[in-house]
Amino acid sequence: MNVDEEEEALERGGYSRIYQIMHMLIGGGIIAGVFLTVIYLLDFPWVILLVLLKGLNCLGLIFYPEVAAVSVILTFAIAYMPSGLCGGLYTGYRIKENLRIILLIPALLGFLFAILILSWFFPRYRLLINLNPTTDVLIPLVGIIIGSYLGGYSMNWGVEAEEAEEVEGETTIRMLGFEEAEAEIEEAERLERLRGIGPARAERLRDAGVKTISDLAEAEVEDLYEKTGIPRAVLLRAIEEAKELKGLKGEGQPTEGD
Amino acid sequence: MRARLFGMKLPVAIFVLILAALLGVSCILVEYISMKYSKGNYFRLETRFVDLEFPRNWIAVTGKKENSSGVIISVACVSSGQDAGVFFIVYDENMTRIYLEKVRNWASLRGYRVNDTSAAILFEAERLFNYHKNRTKVNDGNVTLLLLDNGMIKVSNYEANYLTIMIMGLRIERGGGSEICNGTWRFISWIYDKKLSFVVLYGIGEYWNQPEIWEIFNHILNSTRYK
Numbered sequence: 001m002n003v004d005e006e007e008e009a010l011e012r013g014g015y016s017r018i019y020q021i022m023h024m025l026i027g028g029g030i031i032a033g034v035f036l037t038v039i040y041l042l043d044f045p046w047v048i049l050l051v052l053l054k055g056l057n058c059l060g061l062i063f064y065p066e067v068a069a070v071s072v073i074l075t076f077a078i079a080y081m082p083s084g085l086c087g088g089l090y091t092g093y094r095i096k097e098n099l100r101i102i103l104l105i106p107a108l109l110g111f112l113f114a115i116l117i118l119s120w121f122f123p124r125y126r127l128l129i130n131l132n133p134t135t136d137v138l139i140p141l142v143g144i145i146i147g148s149y150l151g152g153y154s155m156n157w158g159v160e161a162e163e164a165e166e167v168e169g170e171t172t173i174r175m176l177g178f179e180e181a182e183a184e185i186e187e188a189e190r191l192e193r194l195r196g197i198g199p200a201r202a203e204r205l206r207d208a209g210v211k212t213i214s215d216l217a218e219a220e221v222e223d224l225y226e227k228t229g230i231p232r233a234v235l236l237r238a239i240e241e242a243k244e245l246k247g248l249k250g251e252g253q254p255t256e257g258d
Numbered sequence: 259m260r261a262r263l264f265g266m267k268l269p270v271a272i273f274v275l276i277l278a279a280l281l282g283v284s285c286i287l288v289e290y291i292s293m294k295y296s297k298g299n300y301f302r303l304e305t306r307f308v309d310l311e312f313p314r315n316w317i318a319v320t321g322k323k324e325n326s327s328g329v330i331i332s333v334a335c336v337s338s339g340q341d342a343g344v345f346f347i348v349y350d351e352n353m354t355r356i357y358l359e360k361v362r363n364w365a366s367l368r369g370y371r372v373n374d375t376s377a378a379i380l381f382e383a384e385r386l387f388n389y390h391k392n393r394t395k396v397n398d399g400n401v402t403l404l405l406l407d408n409g410m411i412k413v414s415n416y417e418a419n420y421l422t423i424m425i426m427g428l429r430i431e432r433g434g435g436s437e438i439c440n441g442t443w444r445f446i447s448w449i450y451d452k453k454l455s456f457v458v459l460y461g462i463g464e465y466w467n468q469p470e471i472w473e474i475f476n477h478i479l480n481s482t483r484y485k
Contacts, residue, residue: 059316074280074281085273144278157270
């Protein structure tokens with residue numbers, strides 16, 4: 001690799017890294033945005049919980065401590081996972097490689113952004129020690145990570161298989177081409193193409209070990225006459241024609257001029 | 259890596275399945291909790307000082323105020339539109355003593371010669387009226403206090419004092435706007451095991467006189483057990 005190529009590769013690598021970091025940051029931003037919108041602006045999990053309790057004629061349970069667990073489950077399903085999914089979809093759409101590691105970064109960034117934004121508005125989040133490690137940190141983080149991976153992989157799901165299918169398709173086409181070529185060669189070597197050689201005489205020649213026009217071009221008239229019983233004149237004319245087709249006429253044999 | 263489930267890409271299908279499973283689990287949990295606390299059309303609610311039953315479609319909120327002096331337990335049961343409700347407040351022994359001292363001072367300043375529970379009722383009624391007066395004053399409104407009736411009543415086998423008041427000209431927030439209406443409150447108070455107990459029934463506008471609401475009030479009061 002010369003200096004120019006190295007520089008080009010470095011440039012390409014640098015751009016790629018910046019490109020990836022940029023899209024991971026945007027992915028994280030999307031996660032934080034959806035997370036905050038769904039939970040704090042729309043209060044969506046609470047609305048769904050109310051609808052669920054009203055639907056089951058259990059509105060009175062809303063402040064029961066056990067229902068807090070249902071609220072956490074709903075928030076996981078309706079807010080944490082979908083926000084991760086949105087960020088993952090974007091990141092997966094933009095970045096196709098190393099998804100196993102790449103998708104974790106926007107998830108973590110998204111959660112961090114959300115906490116930072118929340119700490120601006122809600123004093124409870126200012127000191128992270130005030131947060132409940134399970135419900136405020138672990139569960140949201142797990143939900144966002146799961147969503148991010150599902151989103152990221154769904155964008156690229158089947159792409160490898162489709163590419164493989166395309167490659168397989170090309171190979172098949174190539175294989176078909178080879179077979180066609182082979183068939184053409186076979187056709188070109190068919191003894192029946194020669195004047196005076198019909199299917200019966202061709203069969204007798206094949207029995208005598210002359211399977212193709214090339215074989216016939218190298219055969220001796222007398223030898224073949226003895227083996228097949230085909231008239232010498234016919235054999236001579238067929239051998240001459242075979243030599244002409246194979247371009248052997250004149251090679252190693254004296255020409256009329258000689 | 260091209261597996262599909264229900265015509266969806268596998269990760270999307272997994273996401274949908276997790277979502278559906280969690281919603282299903284939530285429903286099952288709610289049903290389980292509902293079965294655990296259900297008693298006909300009512301739910302049971304147990305607190306430190308009081309157990310009660312309230313309608314399934316009402317909302318119950320418990321509160322606990324605790325400091326070095328003692329504990330105050332409160333339970334609010336309100337209809338989903340907050341047009342009617344019942345509040346329970348129970349003071350522990352020490353808190354009862356402190357609270358009653360304050361109430362006695364307040365009553366003596368006004369020259370009221372009433373027993374402790376009646377003084378407590380008057381004290382709370384005035385506090386409520388002042389709250390609404392200040393709230394309405396901000397909006398250039400006027401509220402009027404009417405004393406409807408008072409006397410003795412039996413609640414959960416306890417003889418209690420009660421006072422019914424109406425505050426006219428209340429500003430109530432409803433459906434994004436505010437409207438002026440009347441509200442009726444009944445304060446009931448008694449002392450058991452040296453603990454002061456309050457029950458406050460309220461109804462906004464016509465809700466106070468609705469038979470269904472009174473059926474609920476009576477069920478709540480009759481099902482309440484003090485510990």
